Amino acid sequence: MNNITDILIVGAGPAGLSAAVxxxxxxxxxxxxxxxxxxxxxxxxxxxxxxxxxxxxxxxxNKFSAHAKSMDIKIEDGKVVNxxxxxxxxxxxxxxxxxxxxxxxxxxxxxNVKEITGEKELIGKGVSYCATCDGxxxxxKTAVVWDKSKDxxxxxxxxxxxxxxxxxxxxxxxxxxxxxxxxxxxxxxxxKTILGDNNVESIILDNGNKIKTDAIFILREAIAxxxxxxxxxxxxxxxxxxxNMETNIKGxxxxxxxxxxxxxxxxxxxxxxIAAQHVAKNK
Amino acid sequence: MSxxxxxxxxxxxxDSLISKEKxxxxxxxxxxxxxxxxxxxxMDEIANLYSDKITVAKVDxxxxxxxxxxxxxxxxxTVLFFKDNNIVAKEVGVKPLASFKKILDEQTA
Numbered sequence: 001m002n003n004i005t006d007i008l009i010v011g012a013g014p015a016g017l018s019a020a021v022x023x024x025x026x027x028x029x030x031x032x033x034x035x036x037x038x039x040x041x042x043x044x045x046x047x048x049x050x051x052x053x054x055x056x057x058x059x060x061x062n063k064f065s066a067h068a069k070s071m072d073i074k075i076e077d078g079k080v081v082n083x084x085x086x087x088x089x090x091x092x093x094x095x096x097x098x099x100x101x102x103x104x105x106x107x108x109x110x111x112n113v114k115e116i117t118g119e120k121e122l123i124g125k126g127v128s129y130c131a132t133c134d135g136x137x138x139x140x141k142t143a144v145v146w147d148k149s150k151d152x153x154x155x156x157x158x159x160x161x162x163x164x165x166x167x168x169x170x171x172x173x174x175x176x177x178x179x180x181x182x183x184x185x186x187x188x189x190x191x192k193t194i195l196g197d198n199n200v201e202s203i204i205l206d207n208g209n210k211i212k213t214d215a216i217f218i219l220r221e222a223i224a225x226x227x228x229x230x231x232x233x234x235x236x237x238x239x240x241x242x243x244n245m246e247t248n249i250k251g252x253x254x255x256x257x258x259x260x261x262x263x264x265x266x267x268x269x270x271x272x273x274i275a276a277q278h279v280a281k282n283k
Numbered sequence: 284m285s286x287x288x289x290x291x292x293x294x295x296x297x298d299s300l301i302s303k304e305k306x307x308x309x310x311x312x313x314x315x316x317x318x319x320x321x322x323x324x325x326m327d328e329i330a331n332l333y334s335d336k337i338t339v340a341k342v343d344x345x346x347x348x349x350x351x352x353x354x355x356x357x358x359x360x361t362v363l364f365f366k367d368n369n370i371v372a373k374e375v376g377v378k379p380l381a382s383f384k385k386i387l388d389e390q391t392a
Contacts, residue, residue, distance in 0.1 A: 124375030
């Protein structure tokens with residue numbers, strides 16, 4: 001197959017970059033994707049990473065990125081939406097583009113994805129995580145877009161442009177609305193519940209208001225691992241791995257905070273290394 | 284691409300197919316849908332693997348909006364499995380070949 005990368009890494013925090021660096025050292029081809037600022041950059045002070053006493057998370061993160069860059073590792077902007085196994089390789093949907101990879105290393109950090117009431121039951125029945133995937137189905141209908149990430153605004157504008165009647169719901173009244181098309185209705189708030197028997201019929205806001213809609217697009221920064229790959233083993237919100245960082249699906253590894261506690265930098269870096277070395281040894 | 288796939292042109296053709304064939308797997312898709320592109324090779328493979336038993340049909344929802352409405356397609360890809368003219372299984376979204384095989388083997392056993 002043309003253009004098949006050895007390893008596709010999801011997330012460019014400490015675990016993902018450590019995996020990338022170690023894979024490249026062993027001669028593997030790597031593509032690494034990220035669509036958000038990671039948690040380490042927000043840490044005010046880190047004191048427990050050996051060799052770096054009293055350093056800010058941002059400084060450390062900059063060092064990590066610079067290290068990767070000096071090895072010609074390019075962090076690409078993109079949100080991984082689906083991963084589909086095909087026997088000896090994986091097909092990955094990254095922001096609407098398909099990329100093939102022999103192995104996957106998941107390193108997207110803790111997904112604080114808390115599903116709301118009615119969400120799971122109505123997936124594919126009006127609940128969607130991808131405006132560019134399902135938007136066309138709601139031309140001439142009403143759709144709520146829930147702002148939970150920086151791309152929510154663009155996705156709402158896209159829906160508006162194809163003729164969907166968009167209601168934009170956000171807690172962030174200033175930054176979100178400034179880029180929003182004028183034709184989009186803006187409501188400040190958060191969504192508590194999704195209602196509907198066979199299809200989405202309405203949503204209930206935290207202030208108790210009910211809004212009628214045909215669809216709800218929930219645009220979080222990360223897609224829950226369980227929605228990303230069918231059949232991935234997850235326990236108490238964390239992906240189950242063995243000592244080699246292998247998940248229950250052959251060729252898919254998980255590293256860093258998504259594999260469980262302790263949610264610490266040094267653990268993430270180590271797990272990235274273990275996964276990369278294991279991939280390199282086996283293929 | 285498998286030459287065994289049936290590309291549905293209109294609802295009459297669709298109705299006649301599901302009433303004539305015992306087992307029909309129907310893939311509702313569209314050209315602009317990336318997840319649909321991902322499962323397309325799986326539909327090809329099913330058409331080849333089960334060619335003696337199952338007919339695999341593709342419904343482009345942009346050209347067959349009446350069918351998409353009739354079957355309440357809210358997200359694509361949606362794959363419906365018809366047995367004796369009735370829907371017996373439904374899969375929404377990107378699923379691996381094994382998930383489809385499990386359904387097909389159960390339903391055709």
